[in-house]
Amino acid sequence: MNTVAAGPEFVVERAEGVWLWDTAGDRYLDGTSSLWYCNVGHGRTEIADAVHRQITALDAYTVYGDFSNRPARELSERLAAHAPVDDAKVILTCGGGESIETATKLARRYWDVLGQPQRTHLISRTGGYHGLHGFGSSIIGMERFRAGYGPLVEDTSVVPHDSAAALEAEILRVGPDRVAAFFAEPVIGAGGVFPPTENYFAEVARICRRYGVLFVVDSVICGFARMGNWFGIERFGVSPDMIVFAKGVSSGYLPLGGVVTSGRIADPFWNEPGNPFLHGTTYAGHPACCAAAMANLDILEREDLFTVALEVERHLDSALRTLADHPLVAEVRSGVGVMGAVELTREALVDRGITTAEVFAEARARGVILRPVPTALLVSPPLVIAWEQIDHLVSTLAGALDAVAARH
Template sequence: MTETVVSSVPAARRTGEPGRLWHTFCDMNTVSRGPEFVVARAEGVWLWDSSGDRYLDGTASLWYCNAGHGRREIADAVHRQMTLLDSYTVYGDFANLPALELSERLAAHAPVADPRVILTCGGGESIDTAAKLARRYWAVTGKPEKTHLISRTGGYHGLHGIGTSISGMERFRAGYGRLLEDTSVVPHDSAAALEAEILRVGPENVAAFFAEPVVGAGGVYLPGPDYFTEVARICDRYGVLFVVDSVICGFARMGNWFGIERFGVTPDMVVFAKGVSSGYVPLGGVVVSGRIADPFWNREGNPFMHGTTYAGHPSACAAAMANLDILEREDLFTVALEVERHLDGALRTLAGHPLVAEVRSGLGVMGAVELTEEALTERGITTADVFAEARSRGVVLRPVPRALLVSPPLIITWEQIDHLVSTLAASLDAVSSR
């Protein structure tokens, strides 16, 4: 489908000349030859480029547009807030009503005991906040040697300083020199490996363990049925804080508020972002248990000397409140469980394709289609090849080194899911035939 879209793309980019925008997660030597793929507008699950061509957004941008694009209700809430109070800091004893209201609302649904909420501008900031708070907690409770952080293979925790340091993907750490050194990574599917690593480092030195409910950007790896029960037991036994990174998995993508509820455990902290505002305005935060908050809230002289300029931004919080209204009013929590089942069934039809080694799905509105070793090595096929073919056919997916990832808006229909998967199948066929 093609329709007219008013273009404001700089003339240099329309003619293919080098622009000034430095894209991340790419080789700019290639991208600078242009022109870029310019997204001009979006509505529901659909995107339109600057030429008017339409695409199914199979990734909800970067896992975040849970409520779908073009929700006027969220835009109106931001506009109303900006006309009243555009922005103001929440440092010291300053506050604003949207930040207060959002914190109460999130705390009411959080799977932690006696929760408190620290607001940030996104997932990377939230991870750094949680890691610093974990270390600071042990320092103020008389155990300053507990600084070591453990994470999992494939885990993605943003790319700020600490997030880079605890990444479960080496390609995101390589080439930056020394960052945070007292960290380590364990296999994503082994609670026994976590326990062994805690004992190797020494429980007296380990501050926290970070884990996503489902490993998302690292390839959509689902936990075993008892994995998190064992992890919670191990962390409790050895006095290690259990930090859940729900940035991708939260706000109905797994059919509940923070994803981790599917496993019946109670973490010490939960990191969130993305779906809290469906990405309409950058926002994130950390839900902190009352036990961890206690020495800072109930003892004098223990300020948490950390914060970000735009944390608690009233307009961002207003966007989140409107987004949460949509999630609840349309019961996208229940809808997501139905979408999860249909997406799982559709994706598994690809399991027999000659280029496909494995399909991972069935837990949350997300999935991965991994290519075979033969395709990736002997035949020289890349996930970027399949991604490009799918986009040329009107579907946007997310390529990672070994797999194509999908994480559509939760409002996607059965027909649209089938279109997404059939397009991926046709793209695999086209790449294979070349």
């Protein structure tokens, strides 16, 4: 906040496709899909038209109790039909953070109604990002987002992101009869773009089944074609108990998220009396948001952005790997999904005092938006990006690295 207060602010005026314009009229390549979400690109008038049609018919109304609306029903049925979850049910929310709150509370409540109220422990992974609400901050795998707030939610722990054996060891340390759920992103996104090791998720799914731990996939970043499929986790051939989604479901045109649960998780609430799940938000199931999502999913399917994303993934991977020999670069992580990370060397960060924020600022001054995290620059462009635009993104990043290196 102090840095922003020093000004001036970077004010985005309009956007179209993969491009942004600021109030001065300067154009920038959106190399991050805003915050990982604008999968179909900016300025899709068909989404705006769908929202207009819906909002003039029914602006909004609660979906509490037995209240519903047609867009919410149609969207839930459509998502359930594509989810790699047995007998899928859908709970709608307004975004990823709310969806994590829903999934964490549902995991604990599920065991409570099954007569195992001691199963409250939640396990997540280093680098995992699960939003910044109460439960999300408590299971996030990055300490900087947890520090300074006093006690958070109890009964949580974090294991190394690349070790299924570490997960099993932690379940045994805590006690299988106390562990409610394990949370994992298909590819760790905001924590630095770390794809899973080979057979990681197959082993994780086996461990969770063995000890009765609920397996919850956080697909907020990875879903809706960013990994070439609906929810990202399909790439690894496993079926979780719950999937958390948001971002790409509406490409960010309006706020929307949710949780897909298996029929097994829904059953004690849906089919047995006396087990309410007293949780929800005012705008969940908002008809205009659901209409935006339906139009967005139409685009994903009509333009087959699932197949396109796999082609973009390959070209982005090839282009980013040309940076691997740059003297400031320690590692390039890419090739699983339309996302990547360019990690800076310890020598650059520590000995030379270079910051990723400095590289970010240099790239932005040259017309490309990236996302800096403490040790890396992240990219996650819209899926509609063209080959020459990918090359422009990477060559601009290379130029920014060169300029920063020269200053130090």
